[in-house]
Amino acid sequence: MTKEQAILQAIALTLAQALVLLAVSPAIVGLIRKVKARFQCRQGARVFQPYADLAKLFRKQPVVSTTTSWIFTATPYILFASTLTAGLLVPAFASQMPLNFAGNIIALVYLFALGTFFLILAGLDAGSPFGGMGSSREAIVASLTEPAMIMSIFAIALTAGSTNLSTIVHKTALLEGIVTDPSPHLMALAALFIVALAETGRVPVDNPATHLELTMIHEAMLLEYSGRYLALIEWASAMKLLVFLSLIANVFAPWGIATTLTPMALSIGLAVYLAKVAGLAVLIGTIECMFAKLRLFRVTDLLGVAFILALLGLLFFYILRG
Amino acid sequence: MTDRLSVEQQLQAAFPTLVPDPPSGNNMMRYRLDQARLPEIARYLHGQMHGRLALLFAVDGRPIAQTYELHYLFAVGSRQPWVLLTTELAGEHRLFTSITPSIHAAQWYEREIRDLFGLIPQGHPDLRRLIRHEHWPKGTHPLKKDFSWDTVMGRQQGNYRFRHIEGEGVFEVPVGPIHAGIIEPGHFRFSVAGEPIMQLEVRHFWKHRGVEKLFEQQLLTAAVPLAERVSGDTTIGHSLAYCQAVETLLRIDVPRRARYLRSLFLELERLHNHLGDVGAICNDTAYALPHAHCSRIKERLMQLNDRLTGSRFLRGVMCVGGVARDVDTKMLAETVNELNRIETDFSELESIIVANASLTDRLETTGVLTERTAWDHGVIGVVGRASGIDQDVRRDRPFAAYDEIPVNVALYRYGDVRARMRVRMDEIHESIRLIREIRHNIPTGPITGEPSRSPHHGEWALSAVEGWRGEILYVVMTGENGQIHRCKVRDPSFVNWPAIQWAVIGNIIPDFPLINKSFNLSYAGNDL
Numbered sequence: 041m042t043k044e045q046a047i048l049q050a051i052a053l054t055l056a057q058a059l060v061l062l063a064v065s066p067a068i069v070g071l072i073r074k075v076k077a078r079f080q081c082r083q084g085a086r087v088f089q090p091y092a093d094l095a096k097l098f099r100k101q102p103v104v105s106t107t108t109s110w111i112f113t114a115t116p117y118i119l120f121a122s123t124l125t126a127g128l129l130v131p132a133f134a135s136q137m138p139l140n141f142a143g144n145i146i147a148l149v150y151l152f153a154l155g156t157f158f159l160i161l162a163g164l165d166a167g168s169p170f171g172g173m174g175s176s177r178e179a180i181v182a183s184l185t186e187p188a189m190i191m192s193i194f195a196i197a198l199t200a201g202s203t204n205l206s207t208i209v210h211k212t213a214l215l216e217g218i219v220t221d222p223s224p225h226l227m228a229l230a231a232l233f234i235v236a237l238a239e240t241g242r243v244p245v246d247n248p249a250t251h252l253e254l255t256m257i258h259e260a261m262l263l264e265y266s267g268r269y270l271a272l273i274e275w276a277s278a279m280k281l282l283v284f285l286s287l288i289a290n291v292f293a294p295w296g297i298a299t300t301l302t303p304m305a306l307s308i309g310l311a312v313y314l315a316k317v318a319g320l321a322v323l324i325g326t327i328e329c330m331f332a333k334l335r336l337f338r339v340t341d342l343l344g345v346a347f348i349l350a351l352l353g354l355l356f357f358y359i360l361r362g
Numbered sequence: 363m364t365d366r367l368s369v370e371q372q373l374q375a376a377f378p379t380l381v382p383d384p385p386s387g388n389n390m391m392r393y394r395l396d397q398a399r400l401p402e403i404a405r406y407l408h409g410q411m412h413g414r415l416a417l418l419f420a421v422d423g424r425p426i427a428q429t430y431e432l433h434y435l436f437a438v439g440s441r442q443p444w445v446l447l448t449t450e451l452a453g454e455h456r457l458f459t460s461i462t463p464s465i466h467a468a469q470w471y472e473r474e475i476r477d478l479f480g481l482i483p484q485g486h487p488d489l490r491r492l493i494r495h496e497h498w499p500k501g502t503h504p505l506k507k508d509f510s511w512d513t514v515m516g517r518q519q520g521n522y523r524f525r526h527i528e529g530e531g532v533f534e535v536p537v538g539p540i541h542a543g544i545i546e547p548g549h550f551r552f553s554v555a556g557e558p559i560m561q562l563e564v565r566h567f568w569k570h571r572g573v574e575k576l577f578e579q580q581l582l583t584a585a586v587p588l589a590e591r592v593s594g595d596t597t598i599g600h601s602l603a604y605c606q607a608v609e610t611l612l613r614i615d616v617p618r619r620a621r622y623l624r625s626l627f628l629e630l631e632r633l634h635n636h637l638g639d640v641g642a643i644c645n646d647t648a649y650a651l652p653h654a655h656c657s658r659i660k661e662r663l664m665q666l667n668d669r670l671t672g673s674r675f676l677r678g679v680m681c682v683g684g685v686a687r688d689v690d691t692k693m694l695a696e697t698v699n700e701l702n703r704i705e706t707d708f709s710e711l712e713s714i715i716v717a718n719a720s721l722t723d724r725l726e727t728t729g730v731l732t733e734r735t736a737w738d739h740g741v742i743g744v745v746g747r748a749s750g751i752d753q754d755v756r757r758d759r760p761f762a763a764y765d766e767i768p769v770n771v772a773l774y775r776y777g778d779v780r781a782r783m784r785v786r787m788d789e790i791h792e793s794i795r796l797i798r799e800i801r802h803n804i805p806t807g808p809i810t811g812e813p814s815r816s817p818h819h820g821e822w823a824l825s826a827v828e829g830w831r832g833e834i835l836y837v838v839m840t841g842e843n844g845q846i847h848r849c850k851v852r853d854p855s856f857v858n859w860p861a862i863q864w865a866v867i868g869n870i871i872p873d874f875p876l877i878n879k880s881f882n883l884s885y886a887g888n889d890l
Contacts, residue, residue, distance in 0.1 A: 076650065079651060079654075080650055080651055080653075080654030080655075081654055081655065081658060082654060169533075169534075169535045169536060169537075173535070173871065176556075243648045244648070244720065247648035249648070249650065250646075250648065251542040251543040252542070252543070252646065252875040253537070253542055254535075254537065254871050254872055254874050254875050255646070255872040255873075255875055255876075328648075328650075329650065329651045330651075331649065331718075331720045332644070332647035332648055332649035332718065332720040332721040332723075332724050333647055333648035333649075333724070334720070334723075334724075335723070335724060335870070335872075335873065336557060336870055336872045337557070337870065338723070
């Protein structure tokens with residue numbers, strides 16, 4: 041393969057992954073809603089309803105408060121771009137991502153943090169009481185999820201000997217350097233799952249279905265948004281959820297992912313990937329039907345548990361290695 | 363303090379010159395007093411005899427007498443007659459002595475009287491406008507007889523001063539009166555330090571409809587549809603209370619069958635509302651599963667209402683003298699069968715709800731209304747019974763068929779959201795049991811009675827009904843030619859709203875919607 045061909049291939053692969061993220065993420069949100077509706081004896085909206093919602097929002101004229109600064113209008117783009125970029129660092133259907141060189145797990149965490157940071161500012165920007173409340177709560181949650189998230193992936197990174205997600209996924213998929221005892225993995229998995237629920241604003245941390253502003257975390261920051269800005273944020277939130285699901289699916293159970301770039305392997309990789317994230321979405325939908333939301337100040341306890349689990353995962357790795 | 367005599371004797375012993383007014387019926391003792399003596403006796407009734415201030419209202423005596431009358435209604439113990447203190451403001455006198463400094467429960471009543479009649483409670487610690495929002499022009503007091511019901515009001519500018527807490531890190535969070543969900547308007551002003559609530563001020567009365575004024579334009583026998591619409595979810599409670607008052611005035615002997623049917627409809631109304639509430643409480647903790655099932659069961663109940671009466675909200679069922687719709691034996695049997703199925707269904711759901719640890723964690727210790735605070739506000743109904751206030755009109759002052767089918771009152775002491783939910787759950791089972799009893803005992807016979815006299819001008823009657831929220835009071839006073847001279851409506855919401863301001867203190871802001879839902883008070887019934 042010539043150099044040009046390799047570059048073209050890398051670009052094609054990156055574009056393909058971006059397309060998959062953009063295209064699949066609304067369906068994941070729709071699937072979770074569908075599962076919840078079925079549990080509640082309701083028919084529920086179609087799984088593909090979120091696409092229609094996004095299309096509708098993109099057509100609508102956004103209303104922007106006159107008291108806001110440039111942060112308010114820039115945030116949706118920053119959030120969307122940072123989330124999409126973060127998504128390209130996580131292998132979805134092929135294990136070796138061309139953007140592997142560009143960033144590792146730490147870049148991933150802080151790309152998310154960048155989006156969150158701007159969203160918090162935007163929540164404060166319009167000066168409405170609910171936005172400020174949402175921002176302050178999001179700041180608490182974000183500051184607690186960050187260490188737990190890094191720790192849980194470090195536990196896995198130690199096994200693979202790299203903080204690059206592609207390397208971790210690729211090695212795990214090929215069963216290289218796997219420890220015989222899976223306990224560090226299990227603990228890190230539990231930690232990351234809790235983090236995923238908290239970061240994406242799901243029950244028991246936040247309730248994406250509520251209309252009660254006083255109880256909101258994530259949604260409270262978005263109350264001032266409308267039209268295409270809201271569409272971009274909603275889409276970015278859906279992508280963030282999908283990226284977390286990909287992370288969980290591929291870091292802990294990468295098997296089935298395309299380790300080579302043959303068409304056959306890629307199609308199997310895509311099919312397996314979709315099945316895995318759909319399975320996780322069903323799991324999240326089920327959890328949301330089984331539990332009440334935690335009291336706001338109990339959220340810190342839950343995230344503390346996630347951190348401790350991740351830390352134990354790290355310790356176990358050293359203990360088991362002897 | 364067990365029988366009627368002893369209440370009277372107690373008062374007599376404390377105030378030797380006090381003589382009850384002769385027209386005292388057997389369920390009420392009336393005393394006419396001077397302005398000057400009233401606060402002292404009211405304080406004695408409230409403090410020493412543990413009398414709950416149930417109602418405080420004014421009447422504009424014109425055109426017969428150029429006086430305003432103030433009536434203070436106390437409930438002393440259960441199965442005791444009401445104690446009513448009456449005082450008069452003659453001529454141009456516009457001041458009366460406030461009893462709020464010693465009886466906290468009077469605070470909203472006295473502000474209400476000030477707004478609607480222009481009488482000023484001297485010594486009231488908080489004389490801001492309550493119902494008459496600042497944009498109402500000065501001197502607008504709609505319940506005065508010289509204020510025409512169809513007056514178009516102008517607007518004026520004005521500011522309402524909220525209570526402020528100042529200090530570092532203390533913020534005010536205004537919520538409403540326009541909300542995100544489909545709910546009625548109400549403004550809540552929180553002072554918070556971080557998330558914990560230091561103070562809540564409730565500012566209501568955004569949609570004053572002038573219901574009491576509208577009653578005064580109606581004939582005694584024609585106002586039932588208006589009573590049904592005082593609070594949309596309490597059709598039977600309000601219409602029954604109104605009908606009972608009118609029946610007392612017209613001396614109508616309501617047939618036994620009609621009284622049984624009235625109890626049946628009242629319990630059906632309680633059932634669908636309580637089921638909706640249990641679901642809604644769960645939903646506010648993001649536990650949507652019970653909400654979906656409660657909504658499903660509630661729908662079945664409303665369809666049952668529809669089959670029984672042709673109205674999902676039981677409209678048009680009550681009439682003066684009895685009920686407008688009979689329920690035949692077959693329908694009654696079908697009702698009981700459907701309720702049996704619903705109870706099985708609900709019991710299963712109940713065990714799921716009670717067993718859910720994450721839900722229990724949210725509900726327990728949230729929004730505690732202590733027995734003392736509840737008592738000081740005169741809190742009644744579901745909210746009161748969850749805080750250890752053992753009060754239920756169905757047992758204490760039986761009406762409809764409740765003297766023949768006794769009620770077991772659900773009582774909890776913790777006063778938190780969970781207690782309020784448990785009271786509702788217990789009452790769902792109790793209502794179904796009562797309906798079974800009704801079916802078993804219901805006699806045959808006519809369903810309406812005839813009036814045996816026409817009341818003379820100025821005569822009035824009181825009636826109390828345990829609606830699903832709690833005690834509903836109606837005072838109906840006759841005017842000329844069968845018109846209504848005055849109709850005082852007291853929904854339990856009016857009493858319970860101020861108490862919520864105390865139940866939330868120390869809780870965090872995200873728990874407020876849950877606490878509010880567990881009270882589930884009416885905005886419309888509060889703002890007449």
